[in-house]
Amino acid sequence: MLAGAALVLAITGLSSRLGPGLSGLLAVFPVLGSVLAVFSHLSAGPAATIRLLRGMVRGFYAFIAFCAALALGPLPSPAAFALALAAAVAVQAAAMWLGRHRH
Template structure:
């Protein structure tokens, strides 16, 4: 199987699907669906196919560190979107993502500790998340926005997986949850619908990180005992159950 071909065909389909869901069922549902391992799952799979299963397992702690950075990105973008345009907001949020990743990578926290810290960060982020305003500005229209979203997502995935050999398992893992879908959703929602809609979609995404984090955490154990397909399937079922519970509680 040509892995590059999979990358350039799967990612456009994923981002297109999430965009359609967001438009049909709203920003909250769109954010929750976007938190599923649409990007991180395939990237981890590509790591395993290209670098071996041991590389994939060693990258899991780094991936969890990356999720903490992703939470920081979402919270930062939600806060800044109330005052700045999408370009300033995204650049500062990317900087926050990298800084948080560097700090946590310095301490080299073990798997169980980083899993607990990540879940705690999700809870704290949701507690302090900004509240969207009741007023929603009239939505703008952007020609070919679906095509642009698909192209950006594909380029991100190709770049991150292509750098895996140079970066090694730790930083490859940290960059796995890099806000690809999140950036696309945040930027386009911010520009087209305003900051209130952006806050809603990002809060939905953060709430879905309980399941996403658990999906990745389980790979460190399931991949040792089962095939890649079975490991991903079992963890995905757990991810879906957690997301359903969260959606009912929220």
């Protein structure tokens, strides 16, 4: 909890230099990942923590696709979010398929 709080305070302190977009992005992922990893390790052990972190990394590809699709241009909100959702689902499916067939 202290590490998570320290990360949030550090990012909040730098937010005027980083801007709202970057500071918001940086506040979520390191804090989320560090807190989940610690609690996962304590409750289920190192193997579960490795699975958690691998899953988070694979999920970030879909999140990137979602954000990139939203940034494509001026679409009405329902269409923009439908496109972003379709892109995220497609990227997540591809990441899962590649993860199973990489050997």
